[in-house]
Amino acid sequence: MRAVVRVAWLMVRHELRLLASLVLWAARRTHGTAAGGRAFGYARGQGAMIFGFGFVCVVESLTMSVLLRDWPTVHHVVLLLDVYTIVIVVGMHAASVTRPHVLEPDGGLLRIRRAVHVDVRIPLERIASVRRELRTVHERTDGELHVAVGAQTSVTLHLTEPVPHVTFFGRRREVRVVRCHADDADALVRAVTQARDGLLRRA
Incomplete structure (x- = not known):
């Protein structure tokens, strides 16, 4: 019962x-940039995918309105x-x-996010490498997190030490490879590289 709650x-x-978010x-x-x-x-x-899904929902709503017009409560x-x-x-x-x-x-932190259900916090000093890498196929592998958008990722981060990722249902995973998508992947890679190098120089 407690699990259901x-x-x-x-x-x-x-x-x-x-x-x-609306x-x-x-x-x-x-959120998170203040x-x-x-x-x-x-x-x-x-x-485009969200627009298409929304359009299907609207069509379905109109169709059901016509089909159920004789049952007002339903x-x-x-x-x-x-x-x-x-x-x-x-x-x-x-x-x-x-x-x-x-x-x-x-x-000294990079947050990789996906809507409201993924928010992985990666200390910059744990980033061993970051590169642009376009992938459209992602096999589930222990120690890897794929934060895909439109079934693709464009940035790959390899870490020197694992960081925690908490899944939607609260299960904790340790990940050492994080793949994500960014609209401007090159800019993200450059910014992370510069920030990490600057942090290491100050250390």
Whole structure:
């Protein structure tokens, strides 16, 4: 029973964060960059897919409205669920836009993110190498994390020591290789390399 309650709470928290992302998106603000961090977006590659998914949801809502017009109570319930589904779909895109990857040179930290369900914090001194590497096939491997967007990653980080990644349902994994996508992969690689080298020189 406790496990069921925990899963329910995680789902509710996830959807609340999606709704909060809609507010940030409307206000043209981003999450996690207030302390001077540099943001690197990754949502551009999924725009068409999200639009297509949203369009299918709208068509399905209109179709169900026609089919259920003779059952007003059922129609209202289904319409409410359909509208909420569309809001969540838009919220997923908003979360990706408002929660970019963040490089915090002063804090010596790189945050690799994906909407509201991935936020891996990597100390810069643990980055052994960072390079641009386009991949469209990702096999699940122990010690590796693939944060794909549109089924692709474009940046690969190898670490000297593992960092923790907490999955959606709270399971903790240690990862030494992180692959992610960035709209401007070259800029992310250059910025991380410069920040890491500067940190090592100061040390």
